[in-house]
Amino acid sequence: MKPPEASFAAFVAGNAAGRAVEPSLSRPARRRPARETRVSVLEPLDLPGQICDMRSPPPADLSPWFLTADDLPGPPLRWAELFGNDNPVELEVGSGRGLFLVRAAQLHPDRNFIGIEYDYKEARRAARRVLKRELPNVRVLGANARTVIPKYIDRGAVAAVHVYFPDPWWKRRHRKRRIFNPEFVAEIARILVSGGFLHSWTDVEEYFQVITGLVAANPAFAELPPPAEGDPQHDMDYHTSFERKKRKLGLPIYRACWTRTAGQ
Numbered sequence: 001m002k003p004p005e006a007s008f009a010a011f012v013a014g015n016a017a018g019r020a021v022e023p024s025l026s027r028p029a030r031r032r033p034a035r036e037t038r039v040s041v042l043e044p045l046d047l048p049g050q051i052c053d054m055r056s057p058p059p060a061d062l063s064p065w066f067l068t069a070d071d072l073p074g075p076p077l078r079w080a081e082l083f084g085n086d087n088p089v090e091l092e093v094g095s096g097r098g099l100f101l102v103r104a105a106q107l108h109p110d111r112n113f114i115g116i117e118y119d120y121k122e123a124r125r126a127a128r129r130v131l132k133r134e135l136p137n138v139r140v141l142g143a144n145a146r147t148v149i150p151k152y153i154d155r156g157a158v159a160a161v162h163v164y165f166p167d168p169w170w171k172r173r174h175r176k177r178r179i180f181n182p183e184f185v186a187e188i189a190r191i192l193v194s195g196g197f198l199h200s201w202t203d204v205e206e207y208f209q210v211i212t213g214l215v216a217a218n219p220a221f222a223e224l225p226p227p228a229e230g231d232p233q234h235d236m237d238y239h240t241s242f243e244r245k246k247r248k249l250g251l252p253i254y255r256a257c258w259t260r261t262a263g264q
Ligand SMILES: C[S@@+](CC[C@H](N)C(=O)[O-])C[C@H]1O[C@@H](n2cnc3c(N)ncnc32)[C@H](O)[C@@H]1O
Pocket: 093, 094, 095, 096, 097, 116, 117, 118, 119, 122, 143, 144, 145, 146, 163, 164, 165, 166, 167, 179, 240, 241, 242, 243
């Protein structure tokens, strides 16, 4: 017997989920009620003594900590316009949840830190961390580092570049998505001031070999001794969220540091 239209969908869905659904017995799939739309307005409550009920908090205003490329003045970027001072600027590519940005900014109030993160959800989460501490020396830029660095950042404008736990893109056919390639290394060499630093850590040994090979092939860099692994003093005492996650799993972390040589 040919199943009726509506129950055919349930039949297909049932099979896709590995369940046997008898087409002739299955009822038309019931539509879920649409999710209640949350509004960020104050709504009066009938309860005595209560003035209002905030059904959901309004979206936090993350300015000036969270920016997108549309908010940027320039190009090129003028750090003084962004931070209100001329202190040295350090850039983190793929800043994720912002643990490094927050810790580094607290440790070095005389330096500015900008994180570029193309996952807006993560970038906004990082900016909320910064907002909570009202750190004046951090900005999180929701953007693709591949496009924003060449377009917005001047030659020699950055004192250090940090790339921690870059996505390894395990599948061979996805490898071209890795952030580290000869062009990216050349861009880092361009934006770093002479005597500046590039730091990169990962738990993926194969990618680490690729990164160190790419940087070694660029004459603008000289390798320095890697930083030693410290014992965490508390649960958040890690360099980045990924370092925390990987070390808790007992995985080894591969660390490297280079300096930008003069010339080239
Ligand atoms: C594995 S996570 C590591 C996050 C953070 N560095 C840490 O150690 O916790 C890599 C991050 O890089 C970001 N990312 C990858 N390619 C990027 C790009 N081209 N521009 C900006 N962010 C990028 C990803 O969205 C992701 O949040």
